[in-house]
Amino acid sequence: MENQYAIEPNSNTFAVLIGGFVNNGMQNVALALMQEMLRNGYTIHGMLLSSYLSDEDIRKIENMAKDVVNKGEDNVELASMLLGEVKSAEDNISAITGDSAEQESVEHAPVTLDELAGISNKTGAYERQQLNSTNVAGIMQLKSTLESLYLNELHGYNLQVRLENDTYDAALARYREINEKRNDPLLSANTSALRRLSASWLPKLESMIEEEQQRCQVAMEGHSDKDRLKYGRYFVQLDASKMATVTILETLRLNATSNGLHSQSERQNLLNQKASGGVFASTLVTKLSKAIHNEIRFEQMKKRTNRHVFGHRLSLARLATSGKLFNMAVRRAKMREHREHSADLFLDEWGLDTRIRIGSLLVSMLLESARIPERRDGEAEHMVPAFHHKLEFLNGRRHGLVYPSSTLRELFKSDSSSHAVTARHLPMLVPPRPWMTYNSGGYLTRDEPCMRINDGSEQLRLLKHASNEDRLSTVLAGLDALGMTRWAINRPVFEAIRKVWNAGREIAEIPASTYNEPEPVKPADYDENPKARIKHHLETREWMNGRANQHSQRCDCNYKIEIAQAFMNHPMYFPHNMDFRGRAYPIPPHFNHLGNDMCRGLLT
Incomplete structure (x- = not known):
């Protein structure tokens, strides 16, 4: 193969060939290749570390070696060496993830977690306290993700792996539960209106994605549809239900935070045209396709x-x-x-054309499938599109914008999705x-x-x-x-913040639970005086923006406090990356030691 295809052998090429021959029942060829690998200076340990061998492949290779040893056939020495490497690796994994390794790491630490937090050992483990919740979709999803931190089922590295693997799966499971128990009054009482609404979009959107994936499969088999051939092999790489969940959550998040997606001049133009609340279609398409691509890469990494x-x-x-x-x-x-x-790992890189095609396709599907009940004056309730697309001129250029309906905008004010963050963005329980x-x-x-x-x-x-x-x-x-x-939560500071939070008072950077500014009163000459009418509209808009901002700040504070309480009995680590100038930043963006005064006060 080296002479014919000019491919230089390494641990990965040998792993691919050996795994393929074992899966096809050609054990003798696999053993011969393994001997060739050793003669070329590569080790069995290096082969086992190849990302091209799955756990199932390694199990079959191990069973092959056991058969050789039990039957006393040729290559017994090689098979014994292979079994020894597999056992050594398994013992190493058990030692690292076991309680003994976790205890060893604590004993070798320069200070204990209690010392870091400034708490006496006599206080014992922290008991979860009651926290008033904003009960928005993002907070409820976060609480579901953090639940495993309160249980004693896993510790250390095992618990960290569970946290990282719990991403859109939790949201998908919750959506399906909502759809199955839609008529349950208890579920309706404990689930926000926005969560119930977005869950109702999932079945139709999932069905539309499945149909498109089937068309892509047909196109790839028959090479008949040139357009689908350009993006089809990427579009079928993610499960339709997962793709639908990502599409819904990302679109809601971007629309809930749309003011952060425009420059100052663009926001002013939108306000002047009374078109605030929209998101550029190009931004939505790009960010949605990026989220889908990242999820595909993560799924491929898990498999490999x-x-x-x-x-x-x-x-x-x-x-x-x-x-x-x-x-x-x-x-x-x-x-x-x-x-x-x-x-x-040869993970596919998407070109600009692929990103635009897939993102645009998913946005158009969501615009078609997402419906929301609306009641107009004197009319019965009927279903209308939850989003609509418009072309507008901004700074002399034509832009496409996607707007949520007026009813959906009202839901955003009481149930923000802007703080819905996956567990991949949380602090770590073990050193990075x-x-x-x-x-x-x-x-x-x-x-x-x-x-x-x-x-x-x-x-x-x-x-x-x-x-x-x-x-x-x-x-x-x-x-x-x-x-x-290593960081920890400062318990006395947290207790002070918790009491203020539950009291609903505004102190320092903790917003009040209610918006206390009085709503502008309609003037007596509202109908006759155009200036008074315009002034009232501006005052009302300013008041509504203030109420929405206060609610958003309350949700952000709720997010930080929930994380702090969940990590109370655990150490915290912040993996870092850098920008192009070499400045280092913590990867978890929402709760870290570079955050606001409340975050810095909670960490010690």
Whole structure:
């Protein structure tokens, strides 16, 4: 193969071939290839660390080796060596994720969690206290995600992995529960109107996506539809229900925060035209396709990460916590080893045309499927589109904008979706994975670049080149040092904030539970005086904006307090990345030590 195709063999190529032959029942060929691999200087350990072998592949290879040993056939020595490597890797994983390893890491820590938080050991574990909730969709989803932190089922690395894997799956499960129990009065009382409404969009949107995926499959098999061939192979990579959930949540989030998606001049033009509340269609298409692409990449990474790869990641994390990885000679050696064992996974990069096609397709499907009940004066309640698309001129240029209906805008004011964040953006319970390459570090189960980059590929290409040239080792060590810093929640500060929050009073940066500004009164000459009418409209709009802003601030504060209480009995770590100037920032954006005064006061 090397002579015919000019492919240089490595651990990954041998892993692909050996796994393929084992799956096809050709054990003798697989063993011969394994011997060839050893003669070429590659190890069984390196083969097991290949991301091209799944856990099922490794199980079949292990069973093959057991059969060889039990039957006393040729290659017994090789099979025994293979079984020894598999057992050693499994023992390593158990040692890292087990209670003994967790206890060992606590004993070797320079200070205990209680000392960090300034709490006497006599106080014991913190009991969850009652917190008044805004009960908006984002907060309810967050509370569902954080529930595992209050249970004692998992600890340490195992609990961190569960948190990272709980993303859109929780929202999808909740949507399905709502649709199944739609007539249950108890469910209606405990579920927000926006959550019930958005759940009703899921079945039709999911059906439309499934039909399009079937058309894409037909096009790929028959090569008949050239347009679908351009995006079809990407569109079928994600389950229709997951794709529908991402589409709904991202569209609601972007529309709920649409004021943050325009420049100041564009916002002023929108206000002048009485068209506030819309989001540019180009922005919606781009961000939605990016969210879909990220979810596809995450699903592919989960499929291509076996237990041995994960165990290797955890062993690097333990090496970093011991301080040995900050020896630059050791770090460079580990970085070279990591690059050899982890070739690129050939995860598809989407071009601009693909992103626009997929994003536009999903937006058009949602506009068609999303309906909302509306009652006009003197008319019976009927279903109308929840979103509509308009073309408008801004600064002399024509733009497409997507607007929520007036009824949906009213729901946004009482049930914000702007703070709906997945568990991938939460602080970590264990030290972050050390940065070994430009895209290998931080959270345990996903890879992302160490630098915040724009949508273009030039920055990513240059970053990858610098990593391959081993020019990032020093700056990556700095990111690791920041990520290894251990934080805890300051219990006395939290108790003070909790009491103020439950009281509903406005103190410092904690907003009041109700908006106390009186609503503008309609003037007596409202019908006769145009100036008085315009003035009243402006005052009413300002009052409504103030009420919406106060509610949004209350939701943001609720989000931070819920996270603080959930992490009360756990250590906290913030994985870091950097911008193009080399300035380091924590990856969790909503609760970190660089946040507002309340965040900094809660952390110690």
